[in-house]
Amino acid sequence: MARCRAARISSSCRTDDTARPTLFLALFLATAATYFQAMRMAAVSMLRLALLVPIPGVFGAEPAAAEVRIRASPGGPVVPYVQLFEAVRNSGERVVIDGPCFSACTLVLSIVPEERICATRRAVLGFHAARLLDNRGRFHAEPRATRAVLETYPERVQQWIRRHGGLTSRLLLLRGRELAAMVPVCR
DSSP: OOOOBTTBOOTTOOOOTTSOOOTTHHHHOOOHHHHHHHHHHHHHHHHHHHTTSOOTTTTSSOOTTOEEEESOBOOOOHHHHHHHHHHHHHHTOEEEEOSEEEGGGGGHHHHSOGGGEEEOTTOEEEEOOOEEEOTTSOEEEOHHHHHHHHHHSOHHHHHHHHHTTOSOSSOEEEEHHHHHTTSOBOO
């Protein structure tokens, strides 16, 4: 299998045809001003996560078994996470969830193939309802977007969320044995 990189995608790269569609993105797009305001708020978080994606030719040789390690991500605007996880999916890289992965970060489960994701004992996934930021900096619930996002998660995760009251403004935390039953433990 040809290896792909986020920085250089070739036509010989194998993509996962079963990856869930990202049509829900359209539901999250607000005005340009609101979008850029939200982007600034999440810049530090996204920079921390994006720096974990290996780039060929930087700092010498490529790693033998490259991976993306999520150590602490509070989430943020959906669009940058979707773009990052699509690049990771297309690269063939493995994702190690090794700490808190909240909000938009959990979309990794929707975008990267299940067989390329694992979680350590420190992993915690945090789910909540979709929200949009208005021009005044206030969050508003988005029920249609919430339903669309929920449907992108693997069935086992959807069932767990529903058993725990569904996606609301309250953060649902998936960890420990419950997480290990849904996401393979890293070896």
